[in-house]
Amino acid sequence: MIRLDGVGKRYADGTVAVQSLDLDVRAGELVALVGPSGCGKTTTLKMINRLIEPTSGRILLDGDDVTHADPVQLRRRIGYVIQQVGLFPHKTILDNTATVPRLLGVDRKQARSRAAELLELVGLDPKLYGNRYPAQLSGGQRQRVGVARALAADPPVLLMDEPFGAVDPVVRDRLQGEFLRLQEEVRKTIVLVTHDLDEAVRMADRICVLSQGGHVEQYDSPSNVLGSPATAFVAEFVGADRGLKRLSVTPIADGDLEQPPVVRSSATLAEAADLLRREGAAWAVCLDDGGALRGWIGVADTVRGTGTVADSCHRMEAWVPARASLKQAFQEMLQYDAGWVAVLDGERYVGVLTPRTLHEALRRSVEAQVAGVRLEDAAVDIVPSA
Incomplete structure (x- = not known):
């Protein structure tokens, strides 16, 4: 579904954010990008929808090279959820959720109907919340609206950059659980950036551990990353308590x-x-x-x-x-x-x-x-x- 072939980003001052990254994400899979600060996680995510233009390599979506496609049209095909949500403060929750379908030419009635369905899907009653404004919602509720808005145009790909990082641990745990339930229903292809290894272990089908320059240290299932670190870097990154973290990926038998x-x-x-x-x-x-x-x-x-x-x-x-x-x-x-x-x-x-x-x-x-x-x-x- 998503393939990064030798994708790199070098800035004008010579700084290399990502050297040359090869990455495949299968359809319907949730992949988490983890690693220390400055390893290129967010840069990689933003290169997929070309909020940051790569300086080398190819980006393939369903086999199509989108490196030279219209970036605006590309972004309308890809849902994007960020930590601070980015809702329009002057629009109601229903109109915020309907934003992308309206940009794609869907009439207002149909877009709002789709928005109401999605608010229901993320656990917000549209009759109760639809006419409220972002300032009238809690942080967790705004995050739910951000997810609903990203799904409104039914994009095949969803990019998520620290989506639950701005809420307290109790709300974050609840949002993660709700999102996993949602993913079982919609089965989107998702790339998630997180600094929280526990979040990656809980949510991801595969985890990509990156080191400086966007170098892939290990790309594997959560259980393999925890149980069989491929390098000393990965072993140090996942920590000595990886046995406890393994509880998250071990089902009751x-x-x-x-x-x-x-x-x-x-x-x-x-x-x-x-x-x-x-x-x-x-x-x-x-x-x-x-x-x-x-x-x-x-x-x-x-x-x-x-x-x-x-x-x-x-x-x-x-x-x-x-x-x-x-x-x-x-x-x-x-x-x-x-x-x-x-x-x-x-x-x-x-x-x-x-x-x-x-x-x-x-x-x-x-x-x-x-x-x-x-x-x-x-x-x-x-x-x-x-």
Whole structure:
């Protein structure tokens, strides 16, 4: 979809921002450009839509060399999202979002209709926000509008320069999650510039690590960049805590789950006490008759012996969906100070993840990387808990 063939940028004073960069981005792929300040990340991004003119090389979009195309027409084919959003302060949110379709000749009614659809898609009710002005929105809301505006002309390519860097960590985490959900629906070809390696690991299909002069040190999947740094530069850049970062790209697998005793919420407390005694367990998971999680019950909750499990079941706050990463599970454990996290497939309970099994899952991921085998084929020795 996007190919940079020997693309370089040298300024008149002799400064070389990018020496000679070769880069391929596949259709529907999200590629993150990371590296230290001054390595040419933003310059590379701006050369793709020719906000900065390259001094050498070719830029191909779908096989067409756009190096000598009309740059204005080129930019209207490419969505562009920047850190400060750049909304027009005198235009409403709806008209801001409709800007590019209007420039392309789409009539006002149709452009505004498309804008309303996109605002809905990024989680902003057009009836509530459409007639507001940028100053009336929070930073996170303005960032959502920036994404919607970039998508308004349905461009095949989206360029994003530190798109979530101007908001606080909580909002940034939420925006990243929302954007990943959005990307599952629209499947744009995206080049993302970020200084935040954790963001790149979470969002990208592939990460391109650049050093000074736009030199590619490694261009690979997030798990390979973290697990098998290609050079000493990459190893130093990703840091000694890359094992922790790897939690973000390691999914929860069925083999990671423990299966503690399960009791139905309709069971009596006497039946629950008998189950815990037989299993030698201190607690059990409470499920309803349909298999949905209702919480947990401990030995102390069964001592009165009368009533049902539903009457004494504790609400379970710490849970993650089955498709979650180990990092999400770890965050839940920390947030709720929990000794285990329930894993749900929709409403259906499938097991629990504990600190011990989380650690073993991470070990398995690392060892699979080293051995060059698929994650599901890797195995580690797990010492039974006392």
